[in-house]
Amino acid sequence: MSSKFTLGIAAVGLTVVFGGSAAYQYGTVDDVTFTVNKLETKRQSDTEKYLVSGTYADGKKEVFENTDALLHGKFNSSDVQLNELETGSTYNATVYGWRVPFLSMYRNIVDVEKTEPAVQSARPAPLKPQS
Secondary structure (H helix, E strand, C coil), X not given: CCHHHHHHHHHHHHHHHHHHHHHHHXXXXXXXXXXXXXXXXXXXXXXXXXXXXXXXXXXXXXXXXXCCEHHHCECCHXXXXXXXXXXXXXXXXXXXXXXXXXXCECEEEEEEEECCXXXXXXXXXXXXXXX
């Protein structure tokens, strides 16, 4: 085989790998709002996967992962887990991916912003006149 052919095959292979990864990461993006129930760290050989258990306003629960994401330019998952996320607080987040239980895959948090709790008015509602 010629070196040009081998180089061509390698270029196609890299395009498929990176193109497929980009399609997955950007094709599954979703914006969600949830309240954090639990923060934990799952160790896998030499790496750590940060897990975030949350509840949506409708009561549905989901576990997310908080890991670095090269294509999204996210390299601070440890800082997010330690400094930005708090149990009991509510967040707007951008996530990508699918939950695949038998592969231990979770949607990944790529951006997170704490939301302000709803402020209740201290003034009572006006009374309606009775007829």
